[in-house]
Amino acid sequence: MRDLKRGTVRDLRRDNRAAVLWSLYLSQSAPARPQFAQSLLYQERSRQDLSVATGLSAASVTNVIRELLDERIVIETGLAESDGGRPRAMLGMNPGYGYVIGVDVGETRTRVELFDLAMTERAKAEYPLDPYRHEVDTVVAQILSGLDAVLSDSGVDPDAILGVGIGVPGIIERGPEVLVHGQTYNWDAVPLERMLRSGPLSAPDCPMFFDNGAKTMGQAELWFGAGRGARNAVVILVGSGVGASLISGGATYRGVTSSAAEFGHITVVTNGRRCRCGSTGCLEAYAGAEAILERYGRPMAGGDQEAALAELISAADTSVLAAAILEETSQYLGAGIGSLINLLNPERVIIGGWAGLQLSGTLLPAIRESTKAHSLRHPFAATSIELGQLGPWAVALGAATLPMESFLNGTLDPAT
Amino acid sequence: MRDLKRGTVRDLRRDNRAAVLWSLYLSQSAPARPQFAQSLLYQERSRQDLSVATGLSAASVTNVIRELLDERIVIETGLAESDGGRPRAMLGMNPGYGYVIGVDVGETRTRVELFDLAMTERAKAEYPLDPYRHEVDTVVAQILSGLDAVLSDSGVDPDAILGVGIGVPGIIERGPEVLVHGQTYNWDAVPLERMLRSGPLSAPDCPMFFDNGAKTMGQAELWFGAGRGARNAVVILVGSGVGASLISGGATYRGVTSSAAEFGHITVVTNGRRCRCGSTGCLEAYAGAEAILERYGRPMAGGDQEAALAELISAADTSVLAAAILEETSQYLGAGIGSLINLLNPERVIIGGWAGLQLSGTLLPAIRESTKAHSLRHPFAATSIELGQLGPWAVALGAATLPMESFLNGTLDPAT
C-alpha cells in the first residue's frame, strides 16, 4: 500500500476525490439484514448531498464528480423528485466499471464471491473442507477453482477485476512476500500469494490483499452491518476458535506486524486450561466451539461442530450439565468482553461468527450480564452489545472490501 | 479540541506548519535518562533537516519558518560547522515564547511543574497527600497553591502560560463540563475544572486539559522517554493500582468516552479475587502494590506503601512467602501483558509507575518469561519489553504535553 504523502496541493485533490468517492460508495450500502442476498444498493446521492457529507463546497464536488463521470467510475442514475426547483441528479457507482473478489478461507469451507462496484453479488462458489485436513495444496486448488468459477459464472472479464481480497484464519506476515501462519491449519510460513500466482489455473494478475478472517469480517460489519458509522468498535468472531477485529478511528486496527486483535488468546484464567496455541487459560480454550464441546465431554475432532453445538444448546433445557456449560461459557465470554471494554472503551461490541450467533440466540442476556460484572461502570455504559448482521458470508464480503478500500483511496493500479 | 477540518488549501498550510513545528519540537527533546532534571534540549535542526524530516520542499520550509520566526515561536540559535558550503542556520523553539504547566494528582502526592517551550523545567512544587484522605477540597487547594508557587518561583508572567494540563487517577467524563470519577479517591462526578477556575487563588484564565494520569505518563514516555518514535506501544503504570496508556498510530488512544486503557481492570482470573472496583479477578486485584501487600498479609491502608513494597522485595531473598508472592505477581503481570500483546500487537511495552519500577528491578526477567508464555509467538517476537525512563515526575511532564500538543497543532488560543 503506497504511502500517502500529504503536503502538496495535489495530495489535497486526491484526498478530496477519495472523500467524495467514499461518501458515495458507503451511501450505497444498505444496513444489511441477515437475509440480504443480492445487492447492498440502498440510496443514491446528489451532488448537494455529497457536498454536505464531505464538507466540500458544491463547486468542488462538481469538479470531482465531473472527473469521476469522465472516468466512468460514477454514473448519473436519474433525477430526484423536485418540489419546485431543478431536480437533483442522482449519482451512483457505475457497477460495471470494475469488480472485486473476496475469498474466505474458513475452518470448514472455502468461499469465493464476486461483486461489482455497487457491491451487488455477481457470483459465488463454496467448497467444503475436511476440518483437520487443511492441506495447503487443497486450499490453494479450491481458491483457484473458485476464482475460475465466479469469473465464468458472472461472465466478467478478468481484466475488469480490480483486486482480490483473501481472509485466512491465522496471522499474516507482511515481508518481501506475504506469509501465512495458521496454528489451526498447521500452516507455517505458507507463501500463499506466490502459490496463488503460480497456480495451474488463471490466477488473475491483479492486486491481491491478505488479512485475517476475523478482521475482514469486522470490516464487513463496519461498512455494511452492525458497525455502520462506528468510530470505535470491536467485532468478535466466535467459531471453532475465537477472533476479533478492533476498529479504531473508523478503520481496522492492525498493530505493528498486523497480528493484532488475537482476542481468542487473551488470558481469562491464569494457569487455566491448556489452549491449542500452547499457552494456558486463553479465552479460546473456554469459549471457542471446539473447547465448549470438549468441556461438554463431546470433543469433535472432525465432524460437524455446528450441529453438535446446536444440539448442546437445545439440550440445555433438560440437561443440567449442558446448562452449566453454557452458563460458564457466558461467564468467560463476559470476562473477555469486559476486558475489551475496559481496555478499548468502544461504542459498540458486535458478536459474530457461526458459534457466536448460535450462542447469542439464548445466551445474549447472560453474556451482557457477565460483561457488566466484568467491566467498569462508565465504559460499560458507553457500549452497546449487539449481534452481527451479515451472516456466514461476512468474511468473504469483508475480504472483498480490501481491494475496494484501495480503489476508493485511489491507491490501486499505479499503472494507467 | 477544535475539529480539524481538512479540504481547503488553507488547511493544508496549517497542517504543514504544524508538521514543521512538531518536527522541530520533538528533535529538541532528549532521549531522557532517569537522572534528567533540567532540560530536554537536545539537538537543533536546520531548515534542510526539517525539509527531509517533513517531506516538504526547502522552499516551503523557508516560508513556514519565516512565519514562525516572525511570530517569535522559533529562533535561530546559531550556525553549524560547514564543510565547504554555506553553513546551516540552526533553529530551535524560543523558550521564552510561552510556558506550560503540568499537574500530577497522584495517589500519595500532588505535583506541579512549569516548563518553557524547550521543555526546560522552570519551577516545581510538590505536596504530600494522606492516602485514603483525598478530600476534593484539599487536592484543589494543593493544585492552586502549586500553580501560584511555580508561577512566582519562576517569575513567569501568568499571561505567558499557554495552558495547564492535569493528570488525575480515574476516569474523565467530557461533557458540557469536565467531570472526574475516581474510585480510589471516592470522587464521583467532581467538577474539577469549575472548582479550579473559581478557586480563591489565581486560577489562570487559560486553557486547561484533563486526562487520566496513566495516559499522561504514557504520552511523556512516548515523546521523551522509552517510547520515542513508536507508532504502536503500550505504557503500563503500576502503582497502588494498575493503569496503562495505549499508543495507536503515534498518538494516545482514548476510546469513545476517553476512558480507554483501564488495564488494571481486565480479568485475569475469572471468578477470582474481589477488586476494589467491585468486580472480581481484575489484574489490579493481584498486581497493584496495594493488592500485593494484601496478598503478602501486610495490608497498608494508610502508611508508606513504597517502603513496604521495597521491604517485601528485599525479604524475598530469605522469605519463601515473599518470593512466592513475587513469583505469582509476575505470573499475573505476564498474563496481563501477554493479553495486551495479543490484542494490540505493539512494537514496545513500557513498564513504569513507582511499583512497576521497583518490581522490575528483580522481576523483569520473570515478567518477560511469563509474558512469553501468555502470548502468541509472532506478536511476542515483534515486541520489546522495557522500563520507563522518566522517573516519578513523568505524569506531570505528560500532563504538560497536553497543552503543548494543542499549541503545536495550532489549535490553542483561538483569540489573538
Added chain:
DNA sequence: GTGACTTATTTCAAGTCGCAACGTAACCCT
C-alpha cells in the same frame, strides 16, 4: 588574498486547488 567550488537558503514563476459569487438549467405552480 583570491578565485573556484560547495552547500544552504531565498526568490520567482508556474501550476493547482478550493471557494464565493454569479450565471444558467430545469422544474414547480399559478
Added chain:
DNA sequence: AGGGTTACGTTGCGACTTGAAATAAGTCAC
C-alpha cells in the same frame, strides 16, 4: 407564459507548494 425555486456550472481570486534559478556564505587550494 411567467414568476419562483432549487440544483448545478463557470469564473476569477486568493492561497498554496514546488522546481528552478538566483543569491548568500562559507571552504579550500594555491
